[in-house]
Amino acid sequence: MKTIRRLAGDESAAPPLFPAPARQPAPLSRGNVIFLVGFFLGLAVLVVGNLVHVPFAIMSPGPTMNTLGEVPGEADGTSLISIDGLPTYEAEGELSFTTVSVLGGPGYPVDAFDVLWAWIDPSQDVLPVDEVFDPEASEERIAEENAIQMEGSQEEATAVALRALGQKVTTHIAIVEILDDSRARDALRPGDRIVRVGDTKATTADSVRGALQAVRPGEEIEVEVTRSGKQVVADVPTTAGAEGRTALGVLLQLDYDFPATVTINAGDVGGPSAGLMFALGVYDKLTPDSLTNGRDVAGTGTIADDGAVGPIGGIKQKMAGARSGGSEYFLAPRDNCPEVVGNVPAGLEVFAVDSFAEATRAVEGIASGRTSSLGRC
Template structure:
């Protein structure tokens, strides 16, 4: 009898031991936590402006137009243990995600980091374009060939760095125009493409092929090369991704405007931006709202597509959420906040 008791006790202890040990085994999950906030009309850690403008009169104003971030812990090279992940799952301000959400298995960490840097650079360019458009300041755009696919019609005929100037004789000055004009045909049709190569104009005739989505393509990656009448430099350190585009645009506008956009109020927000000012939804809004509330923001701007996330945040009810669909909506909301006129009519997120 005693031997049986001892055996059962030993088995129980072994089971508990395995259970405790299992709690500290690394698991393929990420933890998303509230990250840092950066006031785009404020100063960087070195004491200089986060948004620096050269070649145009610019101004400094009180208030805040803050971008907010999410801090991710874990990953293929720094996996967390199960105990830490479970603790985060129980936290109202954190979220647990599968590792693949940020680190797809077919991409290296270096590739992901590089892609995020490119997205950040693109968001700054798009933000500058959107801000200047909103202010009525003209700038030039060119359709730059950023890459040429192998074994596709453009290979050997068009080179990276070329500027596409026309499609079938019609002038084009943006990526969107090139895509639209090439796509307005049936795969197998010919298309004449005019290019500027180091100042020399050339015209090539290519036969389109069917792309992965069924649309006709010629095999070039085109980006918008924008020539602004001023230099805009944004310094945010190692932060990557496209989600600060909206707040960059507002920050640039505030720098270029004699009158403050905020009237001294503190605003935070998140959302991508296109050159024409369309605001896109991003993830991590739940954690970003917590960051904004902790920093004392009064209002939080968010794209309409991200509205459902705002009701799942630990900061829900602690900060006023304003829904924006385009940059002009954000500017109108700032006008209401600054003047106090029309606050009740600010667009809000509605629960499903």
């Protein structure tokens, strides 16, 4: 009888006499089942939350820009405010305008997770999108309106600053855009300066609107304009505007004759809310002494032709952005005080102003360290 000898290390020398039974997979425990169900449910919620857009707008703090400095990101060191035709001076410190980042409008939809995160973050606000944007306006239309408002705020800021320095500035009422449904398209042009409407001299946009009420919507009215330096008189068809009032179907803004060329490079920022800080920046660059004395002052507010400072949106986000940008002082429109109270970031002093003259006094007080008499919210 032969002896079969198995050599050590040679597992293939002889097969086992009785093969081991096949191993059956162990059943999932209750805990594993719950984990897997939860995992796939969470994955589904994550996918849906990122795909489903919701009708909200999110307002977040945006960057600040120093009107006394250079345009951020420009390699050639372009000044944010440049002036030709009048002596300018080096300005110390910062006079920064603040911005708000808004998501949720046309072209920038938000999803459920964006909204959830914004609700958690105290520096952000969530609003119904229709409260922030015209529901009928397109992305292009909103951008166009913001650009028009920004241009207007820069012009008015320049006028206010130059007048405060004793310079002569002549004001005109100009057509900036003719609306698609306007019947005046064949008679008027963008850039026309309105001299009179009917028998009324055009001194303000309100004077133009008031003069139009002398005729019924659809009737013609005589309008005199200056176009490329020449006087043009035309019988212009009117249309029905808001609340059935007679209108021309045009957008108006103030236009000026300045004694100097002032260029403000604000990048892609739109809207009118930087007007106050533009005016302070132009004023500081045209005065020999530093308005801030090296202090870091930020602020916001619209500016009107008469120097009045108006309220803006997103004041909470703008204060947060100013503090994140290093500012210790902030100028806020007085009409925004109800929103300022309770939302001021630690380390930021806020002063309430309602005119350019008051804002100038506030910055001078900050510069000298005498702020006890300045207005606050």
